[in-house]
Amino acid sequence: MIQAVNVTKRFEDILAVDHIHAEIKEGNVFGLIGTNGAGKSTFLRMVSGVLKPDEGEITVDGTKVFESVTAKKKFFYISDDAYYFSNASPEEMMQFYASVYPAFDRARFQKLLKGFDLDIRRKMNTFSKGMKKQVSILLGLCANTEYILCDETFDGLDPVMRQAVKSLFAEDMEERNLTPVIASHNLRELEDICDHVGLLHKGGILLSKELDDMKLNIHKVQCVLEEGMRAEDLMGLDTIKMEKRGRLYTLTVRGSRDEVESLMTGYHPVFYELIPLSLEEIFISETEVVGYDIKKLIF
Numbered sequence: 249m250i251q252a253v254n255v256t257k258r259f260e261d262i263l264a265v266d267h268i269h270a271e272i273k274e275g276n277v278f279g280l281i282g283t284n285g286a287g288k289s290t291f292l293r294m295v296s297g298v299l300k301p302d303e304g305e306i307t308v309d310g311t312k313v314f315e316s317v318t319a320k321k322k323f324f325y326i327s328d329d330a331y332y333f334s335n336a337s338p339e340e341m342m343q344f345y346a347s348v349y350p351a352f353d354r355a356r357f358q359k360l361l362k363g364f365d366l367d368i369r370r371k372m373n374t375f376s377k378g379m380k381k382q383v384s385i386l387l388g389l390c391a392n393t394e395y396i397l398c399d400e401t402f403d404g405l406d407p408v409m410r411q412a413v414k415s416l417f418a419e420d421m422e423e424r425n426l427t428p429v430i431a432s433h434n435l436r437e438l439e440d441i442c443d444h445v446g447l448l449h450k451g452g453i454l455l456s457k458e459l460d461d462m463k464l465n466i467h468k469v470q471c472v473l474e475e476g477m478r479a480e481d482l483m484g485l486d487t488i489k490m491e492k493r494g495r496l497y498t499l500t501v502r503g504s505r506d507e508v509e510s511l512m513t514g515y516h517p518v519f520y521e522l523i524p525l526s527l528e529e530i531f532i533s534e535t536e537v538v539g540y541d542i543k544k545l546i547f
Contacts, residue, residue, distance in 0.1 A: 249273055250295060250395065250429075254304035257290050264290040266451035267304070272429060272444075274394070275421060279438040280431040281531075282448035288431035289328060291448070292397045295429070296325035308395070321349065324388040328400040330380055332372045338383050339368045342390075351392035360386045364412075377404040385413055389420060398430045402437045414441050439527040447531065455531070462530050467508050469499045471520035484511045488533050500525070500533050 250272040257265040265287045272278045282288045293299040295306055297313040297320040305312055311319045332341060338361055346352040361368050364382050372380060381404045388396045396417075402410050418441075420426035432438055438445065446456040466488070472495050473479070479490050479497045485508070489500040501508055505522060512520045525533075 250306065250308050250427075252291075252295070252304065252306045255291070255294060255301045255306060256303035257287075257294060257299060258302055263451050265294070265301075268448075268451075268453050270446060270453060270456065272395075272427065274427050275425045276427060276443040277417070277421070277438075277441050278427070278429045279442035279445040280429065280448055281433070281435060281438070281445060282431070283433055286448045287451040288433075288448055289399050292325065292399050292429065292431055296320070296323045296397050298325065322394040323397055324349070324391045324393045324395070325397045326384045326388050326399060326401055328403070330384040332380070334373075336372050337369050338366060338372065341372070341383065341387060342368075345387050345391055349391040349393065353390045353392055357386055357390040360390070360416075364409075378406065378409065381405055382409060382413075385416075389416055389426075392424070394425070395427045395429065398428060400432055401430060402432065402434075410437070417441065435528045435531060436526075442527075445527070445531075459527070463525070465504065466500065466502055466525060466530055466533060467505060468523040468525050468529070469497075469501055469508065469512065469520060470523060471497050471499070471512065472518040473497065474516065474518060477515070477517075482511070482515055500529070 250270075252268050252270040255265055255268045255270075256263070268287075268291065280288050280291065290299065294301050295313065297316075300314045307313065308319045308322055313319045313323075333344070336344075342352070342354060342357050346354060358368060361383075364386065366375075366379060366382060372383065375383070381401065385398075385401060388398075402413070405413065417426065417428050421428070430438060430442070442459055444456070444458050445462075447454045473481075479487070479492070479499060485499065486502040487499050488502060491498040508522065
């Protein structure tokens, strides 16, 4: 498990990361959401041991990351702008990373390159941005580390490649308990893969919750009430947001599914149904409660 306690990082007069507390459990996908400049990249560099926090500490399985070579070998960090040696090919990068990570799977890397239609001997400087990202991801997966830290990893990948990468992550999570930590400014990219999501804003974590917990305790209800009834008459519902179009109400409410259904049934509406919320809708509701408009923070 990765733990960040009171982690702070400054660059001269810029406060990049502001007293962050975070806990990343093994075998889960941790999604770190935030706008450009929110501190995502700085945080990931500290987690991977590239940067040292000015305050606080980051540990993996109880060991401080920055001072420990052993701890750093548990991570593979994929930066937003991946660096490759001048004139290097995927084959040469494979040889380099195999010398750093003892468990590097050369055979799998070569097989995946063929599957992604990437030439192992072609110079990396002739690859497109998306192709370079693909090579970075394959190197990271084949390094067989316990954690893979991804900074805007899906940026530059087409939809087919994004799905292929997500499938590879899921496969490694199943087979060897890989823990991906994925930073992105796009909620939609993470919706179908994350177990836990943290919202980073101005260097601090504004919200950090298990996605299943959020989905289980917040619902969208569409209903048509009996003549003369209003949504305000639905006592007992913890309503966060209400919209009305004609007689159709759309309510965002807190509570378990059973609780909401029991309350709605008791009022004998003409019609009602519970609709799953998207990750975007959940975050909008959660952040509005604490006084923020996520549409201004993320989109």
